[in-house]
Amino acid sequence: MKVSRKWLQTYFEEELPSIEVLAEKITFHAFEIEEIVGDMLDVKVLPDRASYALSHLGIAREIGAILGLRLIRDPLSAKLEPQKISSNRIHITIEDTARCTRYIGTLLEGVTVGPSPLWLKEALESVGSRSINNIVDATNYVMLNLGQPLHAYDAKKLTANKGGEYSIVVRNAHEGERVTTLSGEEYALTRSTLLITDGNEKTSIGIAGVKGGNLAQVDETTTSILIEAAHFTPEGIRKTSQILKLWTDASLRFQNKLSPELAGYAMQDVVNLIREISGGEVVASNDVYEVGDEKVPPVEVTLKKINSVLGSQYNVEVVVEALMRLSLGYMVANEKFTVLVPFYRKDLCIPEDIVEEVGRILGYEAIQPLPLPPLTETPDQNMFRAIEKIKDFLIERGFSEISTQSFSSTGDIILLNPLQKDMPALRMSLVDNMKETLRKATLLAPRVLGTKNQLALFEIGAVFNKDRESRALALGYTPLSGKKTGKVLEDVQHALFIAFENIGIVSASTDEILEITFSEEWLAHLSHEAPPKKVRLGMYRPFSVYPFALRDIAVWTPGGSDVSEVTHIIQKEAGDLFARVDLFDTFEKDGRISLAFRLVLESFERTLTEADIDGVMQKITQKLAATGGFEVR
Numbered sequence: 001m002k003v004s005r006k007w008l009q010t011y012f013e014e015e016l017p018s019i020e021v022l023a024e025k026i027t028f029h030a031f032e033i034e035e036i037v038g039d040m041l042d043v044k045v046l047p048d049r050a051s052y053a054l055s056h057l058g059i060a061r062e063i064g065a066i067l068g069l070r071l072i073r074d075p076l077s078a079k080l081e082p083q084k085i086s087s088n089r090i091h092i093t094i095e096d097t098a099r100c101t102r103y104i105g106t107l108l109e110g111v112t113v114g115p116s117p118l119w120l121k122e123a124l125e126s127v128g129s130r131s132i133n134n135i136v137d138a139t140n141y142v143m144l145n146l147g148q149p150l151h152a153y154d155a156k157k158l159t160a161n162k163g164g165e166y167s168i169v170v171r172n173a174h175e176g177e178r179v180t181t182l183s184g185e186e187y188a189l190t191r192s193t194l195l196i197t198d199g200n201e202k203t204s205i206g207i208a209g210v211k212g213g214n215l216a217q218v219d220e221t222t223t224s225i226l227i228e229a230a231h232f233t234p235e236g237i238r239k240t241s242q243i244l245k246l247w248t249d250a251s252l253r254f255q256n257k258l259s260p261e262l263a264g265y266a267m268q269d270v271v272n273l274i275r276e277i278s279g280g281e282v283v284a285s286n287d288v289y290e291v292g293d294e295k296v297p298p299v300e301v302t303l304k305k306i307n308s309v310l311g312s313q314y315n316v317e318v319v320v321e322a323l324m325r326l327s328l329g330y331m332v333a334n335e336k337f338t339v340l341v342p343f344y345r346k347d348l349c350i351p352e353d354i355v356e357e358v359g360r361i362l363g364y365e366a367i368q369p370l371p372l373p374p375l376t377e378t379p380d381q382n383m384f385r386a387i388e389k390i391k392d393f394l395i396e397r398g399f400s401e402i403s404t405q406s407f408s409s410t411g412d413i414i415l416l417n418p419l420q421k422d423m424p425a426l427r428m429s430l431v432d433n434m435k436e437t438l439r440k441a442t443l444l445a446p447r448v449l450g451t452k453n454q455l456a457l458f459e460i461g462a463v464f465n466k467d468r469e470s471r472a473l474a475l476g477y478t479p480l481s482g483k484k485t486g487k488v489l490e491d492v493q494h495a496l497f498i499a500f501e502n503i504g505i506v507s508a509s510t511d512e513i514l515e516i517t518f519s520e521e522w523l524a525h526l527s528h529e530a531p532p533k534k535v536r537l538g539m540y541r542p543f544s545v546y547p548f549a550l551r552d553i554a555v556w557t558p559g560g561s562d563v564s565e566v567t568h569i570i571q572k573e574a575g576d577l578f579a580r581v582d583l584f585d586t587f588e589k590d591g592r593i594s595l596a597f598r599l600v601l602e603s604f605e606r607t608l609t610e611a612d613i614d615g616v617m618q619k620i621t622q623k624l625a626a627t628g629g630f631e632v633r
Contacts, residue, residue, distance in 0.1 A: 001043045003059045004126035007145075011060040011071050022063065029066045029360050040126060050256035051346040055147030058344075065325040065361050074327075075146060076344060080264050087286035089164060090226070091199065095171040097290045099194050100208065102231040102260040104267050104287045105168055107155060109224045111135065111280035120277065135218050135225060138273045140249075147344075148229060148258065148266035149250035151196075151206060153216035155224035159200040166226060167199025170208060179204040181211045181246075193240050194232065209237040209254040210246055227274075229267040231260035261294050261343040296341045301351035303335040309355045312367045322358045383471070383523045386500075387460055390473065393499060397492060399456040399475070404433035412466035426464040430474035431508045431515050434459060438476045438512060454479050456488070463517070471523065472507065475514040480584075489514040548579060548602040549613050553620065556592045558629040566595055569627065573620040577601045577612065594633065 005019050016022060023033040023041055031053070035042040045053045052058040057075060064071050090105045115121075116137040124131055124140060131137050139150040160166050173179075173189035180186045187207070189195070194208035198216070206212040209232035218225060231254075238255040241247050264287070271282060307314055316335055323330045328348075329340030341348045348354065359367070391401060407418065411425030418424040427433070434457065441455050457476040462469050477488045493514055496503060502522045508515035555566060563583060571578050578601065585596035599620075601613060624630045 001045045001054050001059065002127040003041050003043060003056055004123065005039045005041070006126060007056050007123055008060050008063060011057070011073065012064070012069050013072050014069055016063070017067075025066050026059075026062065028365075029363065030062045040128075047256055049347050050253075051258055052147065052344045054253050054256065055143075056145050058147060061327065065327070068325055071327075075269060076262075076265050076342075080268055085282055086284055089166060089284035090286040091165060091167045092286050092288045093167070093169045093171075093199060094288055094290065095169065096194060099233050099236040100170045100230060101233065101291050102263050102287070102289045103168065103170055104229040104263055105166075105285065106227045106229075106267060106271055106282060107166070107224065107284040108227065108271070108274060108280040109155075109283050111223060111225055111274065111278045113218060113220050113222045113278065117277055133218065133220070134278045135222070135274060138270055138277065139227070142266050142270040142273065143249065143253070146262065146266050146269065147253055148262040149209070149253055150266055150270050151212050151228040151250075152218050153205060153212070153226045153228070154218050154222045155216075155226045156222070157216040158198050158205070158226065161200055168226075168228075169197045169199035169202075170230075171195055171197060173204075177204065179207060180214050181207065182214055182217055183211075184214065185246075187244050187246070190243065192236070192243065194236055196228065207240065207244070207246075208232055210240055210244070210251045211248050225274075225280075227267065227270060229263040229270070231258060231263050257346050259294060259343045259346060260289065260291060294343055296343055296345070296348075299339045299341060299348055299351060299354055301337050301339065301354045303337070305351055306355050306358055309352065310359045310367055311370060312359075314358070314362070318362065319358055322361045325361055326357055328357070386523055387471070390460065390496070390500065390503075391458075393496070394458050394475075394492070397456075397495075398454075399458045399492075402434075402437055402457050402459050403461070404430075404437065404459060406462060406464075408432065411464065413464050428463055428465055429508060429515060430459055430461055430463060430472050431513055434474040434476040434513050434515075438478055442478060442480070454488075470520070471518045473504075473516045473518065475516075476512060478512050544579075544602045544604045546603055546605075546607045548600050549608050551599045551601065551613060551617055552596060553599060553617070553624075554585075554594055554596040554633040555624050556594055556631040556633060559588070559591050559593060561593065561629070563595060566597070566624070566630070569623050570597060570599060570620050573623050574599065574601060574616050577603055577608070577616055 005016060005022065009016050017025075019036055019039060019041065023036055026041070026043065027033050031046070032044040033041055034044045043053075043059060053062065060071060063069065090107055092103050092105055094100050094103055113133050113135055116131050116134045120134070120137050120141060121131040124137060124144075127144060129140055129144070135152050139152050143149050155166065158166055171194070172191050173193040173195050175191050177189045177195075178186055179189060179195070195204045196206040196208050197204050203215060204213055205216045208230070234255040234257045237251050241251045241255065274280060275282075303314070303316055303319060306312070306319060316332060319337065320330070320332065323337070323339065328342070328345075331338040331340075337354070339348070339354050348357070395401070405423075406427055407415075407420060407423040408425045408427040409423055411428050413426040414424055415426070437457060438455060441457065455476070455478045459474045461472065463472045464470075475489055475492060489509075489511070493506065493516070496516070500522070502519055504516045504518040504522065506514065507517040553570070557566065567581050567583075570581050580600040582598050583595060584598050585594075587594050601608060601616060603612070621632050624632050
């Protein structure tokens with residue numbers, strides 16, 4: 001929500017602080033500030049309080065409460081002036097009262113459409129809104145001021161019957177019905193879309209709560225207008241915007257649960273403003289309200305509840321001060337508050353909502369933190385030290401660590417509220433997750449992981465059965481080159497059992513996966529004084545800030561050829577542009593072996609061109625072709 005400091009100042013007699021101070025105060029007591037541009041604040045209003053805070057009035061109320069300033073005017077506190085004009089000329093029919101609970105139509109005649117006065121143009125432009133004409137600008141101004149969307153139709157472009165009577169019908173669209181909006185886009189509608197229609201002509205004049213149509217657009221020839229102030233339920237507006245991929249200032253506000261009461265105040269303000277800046281007289285008005293005056297139930301909360309949630313020691317007088325600053329009516333008896341919630345505060349429903357209001361306005365920094373209890377003993381870190389030593393041990397031997405979720409389709413422990421319906425239990429083993437990870441990693445390894453000829457993975461995690469939680473280690477191994485490389489997991493298991501005596505038992509074993517369940521005694525008593533294993537790292541090589549290039553090359557080699565001979569030629573001929581080369585595929589045919597490599601080229605000085613890359617690949621191809629027995633595919 002973009003708000004102007006100058007606009008906000010109209011609500012206060014006292015001079016507001018600088019825009020930077022305002023941003024700081026709002027941040028610590030109400031909302032995040034996404035941007036400051038000159039005299040404008042972009043306030044991040046979250047959905048829980050968007051029903052009142054997507055407006056200058058809502059933000060002004062927040063500033064008043066934070067700074068302890070009184071608003072010199074509140075458009076929503078005064079009683080509405082009763083309508084003393086006929087409603088016979090405007091007939092309103094709401095077919096779907098579940099999605100449109102209120103519709104007010106007001107007819108003005110004798111208006112003059114033209115440029116807006118300077119103050120109105122500046123107000124709209126200060127928050128990034130474009131001035132169109134005085135009628136449209138008036139509806140936009142009241143929306144940005146109060147938060148209630150409005151729309152004006154050219155009445156003479158609607159159809160009146162012989163008695164000069166207009167008909168507005170709010171109905172669901174017919175399947176496939178089309179409407180063209182003010183901006184010229186045409187939309188095909190479904191039955192879930194709510195429309196504003198000309199009941200006499202049975203034509204669509206707007207997408208309800210989202211955007212007006214172009215059939216009754218206000219322009220410089222307009223002399224009579226029909227103003228709409230309505231209330232649409234949020235679920236329908238949200239669904240319509242998502243289906244049409246059409247989000248507007250109006251739909252943003254309607255989908256955040258506005259009060260139907262707001263429509264009456266907005267209609268009164270916009271009529272007064274239009275008469276002031278464009279002339280005209282109100283000749284008819286009709287208000288169809290399916291609910292009637294909306295009553296918001298009071299919320300009760302005790303002083304004990306407030307202090308227990310906040311960890312504070314406030315007394316009744318301090319809480320009363322906070323409620324008064326928030327302009328919340330209240331009654332208090334025996335340290336129990338009955339808070340009278342105004343119609344526009346749709347977010348205040350339960351005691352915790354009142355607790356939050358009190359806490360944020362008084363300032364969370366005013367609450368003294370509870371002292372932490374002293375540590376009576378040093379936490380036992382032996383288990384974590386042991387696990388880190390095992391990780392180091394495996395990484396030295398070429399294994400990579402993975403981490404998978406602790407949920408499974410079956411198990412001894414079934415969750416009451418699982419995150420996934422197909423995985424309602426806690427896992428009893430790491431094997432299934434390792435098997436699935438190996439399957440996926442095998443598909444990705446040559447292309448993404450850059451792995452040469454094998455996948456070696458491990459995971460250390462918790463497993464659960466009905467008796468207790470345990471720790472286990474899963475090892476996964478699969479060759480990628482097509483060649484078997486011996487009993488890798490068996491050798492690693494043997495080395496583990498030598499390096500870590502009494503580590504645990506083998507709970508599952510196949511050619512590809514080995515699982516060891518740790519011994520609780522070993523985890524508990526491993527000496528943290530034992531020197532940690534050292535991981536030998538390769539030589540550090542900086543990376544380039546310029547993008548790298550990938551090229552593949554495949555070469556036939558005589559049987560028994562050494563892979564390193566080919567990689568040496570590739571590296572030498574690539575020269576300074578060489579970054580890395582990986583073998584990602586091999587196969588044998590007719591006594592020859594095909595080796596496929598992925599070459600990474602990069603420069604530390606510039607972005608490589610196609611000419612640079614082609615030159616390197618040509619040199620490599622020529623050198624390999626000139627080497628006896630080699631043939632580039």
